[in-house]
Amino acid sequence: MWRLLPKEVESLWTLFTAPVVWALHFLLSYVGAAVFCEKPGLLGEDFDNLRVAIGLITVLSLAVIGVSALLAWRQWGFGTGDPPHDDPTRRDRLLFQGYATLLLSGLSFVAVIFTALPALFITECLR
Amino acid sequence: MTREIFISGEHQRRDGDAEPAPRRSSGAVRVGVPLSAVPLIVSCNGIQSALDPAGEEARQVATLFWVMTVGGLAIWAGVIALALYASRWKRGAITTEAAGRLIVWGGVVFPVTVLTALLAYALWLMPSLRPFGDQTQAGLRVEIVGSQFWWRVVYHRPDGSSIVSANEVRLPLGRRVEFSLTSSDMIHSFWIPALGGKMDLIPGRTNRLSLQPTKSGTYRGQCAEFCGRSHALMAFPVVVMQPGDFESWLAARASASPGVVESRSAETLFLRHGCGDCHRVDGTQARGTSGPDLSHVGSRLTIGASLMTNDAETMARFIAHSQSLKPGSLMPTYLDMPSADLDAISAWLKGLQ
Structure with a gap:
């Protein structure tokens, strides 16, 4: 696993991965539910299908965020160094970025669950 | 304060x-x-308090409020106690590991757990706050149309008949009532805090709200979305009655008020001054719909959408000085109306029981 993805992916882009997944998950869930309820028949008839779909994209999003967190953890040296990593060196920059990415992944993980929670309780368009 | x-x-x-x-x-x-x-x-109490619930939905909203308040206070007390402990009683340094543990448990695990629990509780309440029944078995349906600055109220009975009223809502105790809400001009919001949550009235759209009163009495509703100069004066009394009383009240409103024939001269004056162009009074030639229906205006608790108590004197004041009493409304002032006409029309309107 650790050799599967080259170290070169450790760039500023990895920092954005988890929040972007969170944003996409949010948009898909909310826009999907809005279109489903406002345009009956366009995305299906059974509200439970919508809930299952939201469940599936939630699992997928959590998995991507999990991978992002694992990569960030690797970049951070698996927690061997102590923050704040503020020396002006390449090594500290990498460690700091890994640490920040890990924290953002944690935030995005919780946020995706919170975004999906309504689908657990809401059973039809009107309720 | x-x-x-x-x-x-x-x-x-x-x-x-x-x-x-x-x-x-x-x-x-x-x-x-x-x-x-x-x-x-x-x-915490009164005719317009969400914390003094008189309906099923308001009870749930009040419970949610208290759960959130007590939860918030408990967390606040805990944080203050911890701050006092750290700043007053234990001023020595703690180890880096202990600080790290405190951050992880107190700053990550605890808030996430508490927020998840509170969010799940609030979401779990949502379906029961919108308990719409099957359309075919719906009982009484009340249509509300918001206008600057009054409310058209139409009672649709299960048998298909409908009764038009304005600026006052009456509901049967213990029965579930479904409201359909829309607006004729701009966004208003329909809110009876004692009975449930608020719902917007949006032009071109019909929103639904379901309420079940559990305590009889008189409450107060209020427009909860700023809609112009007299927004604060756009309110209405809500009377929760025993179901039998409600049915007979509604039945009495299905036909013209006996007060119409009390003074045919006042009716003529009412029409001559153009009141009928905007207001409807059953049993007369007055068929306007751009203002509140006045068929049984004398029996309402208030006039001007909860602006004043309802008697002939306030009625005359409202007709003569409507723009200073309710700025921005469509009702013109009738300062030039002869006082004899004003008194006759007011007395006649008050007689429309």
Whole structure:
């Protein structure tokens, strides 16, 4: 696993991965539910299908965020160094970025669950 | 509240020069604390309080409020206790590991758990706050149309007949009532705090709201979305009646008021002054719909959408001075109307029971 993805992916882009997944998950869930309820028949008839779909994209999003967190953890040296990593060196920059990415992944993980929670309780368009 | 405390503080300062310091503060506390508690106590009950529920939905909203408040207070007390503990009683340094553990448990695990629990509880309440029944078995449906600055109220009975009224909502105790809400001009919001949550009235759209009153009495509803100069004056009384009383009340409104024929001359004046162009009165030629239906206006608790108590005198004042009493409304002032006409029309309207 650790050799599967080259170290070169450790760039500023990895920092954005988890929040972007969170944003996409949010948009898909909310826009999907809005279109489903406002345009009956366009995305299906059974509200439970919508809930299952939201469940599936939630699992997928959590998995991507999990991978992002694992990569960030690797970049951070698996927690061997102590923050704040503020020396002006390449090594500290990498460690700091890994640490920040890990924290953002944690935030995005919780946020995706919170975004999906309504689908657990809401059973039809009107309720 | 602030002003009262401030005034009491001023008092104490002025005659405080000759007084010992402790007495000064205890005086301010004696006056200020009970005064500051007054709005808190007052806001917990009354005809327009979400914390004094008289309906099933309002009860759930109040429970949610108290759960959130008590939960928030408990967390606040815990944080303050921890801050006092750290700053007063245990001022020594703690190890990096202990600080890290505190951050992870107190700053990550605890808030995430608490927020998840509170969010799940609030979401779990949502379906029961919108308990729409099957359209075919719906009982009474009340249509509300918001306009600047009044409410059209149409009762649709299960048998298909409908009764038009305005600026007052009457509901049967214990029965579930479904409201369909829309607006004729701009966004308003329909809110009876004692009975449930608020719902917007949006032009071109029909929103639904379901309420079940559980306590009879008279409450107050209010427009909760700013809609112009007289927004604050766009309110309505809500009367929750015994189901039998409600049915007979509704039945009496299905036909013209016996008061219509009491004074045919007043009716003629009403029409001659153009009132019928905007207002409808059953049993007369007045068929306007751009203003509130006045068929049984005399029996309403208030006039001008909860602006004033309903009697012939306030009715005359409203007709003559509507723009100063309710700025921005479509109702023109009738300052030039002869007072004899004004009195006759007001008395006739008050007689429309």
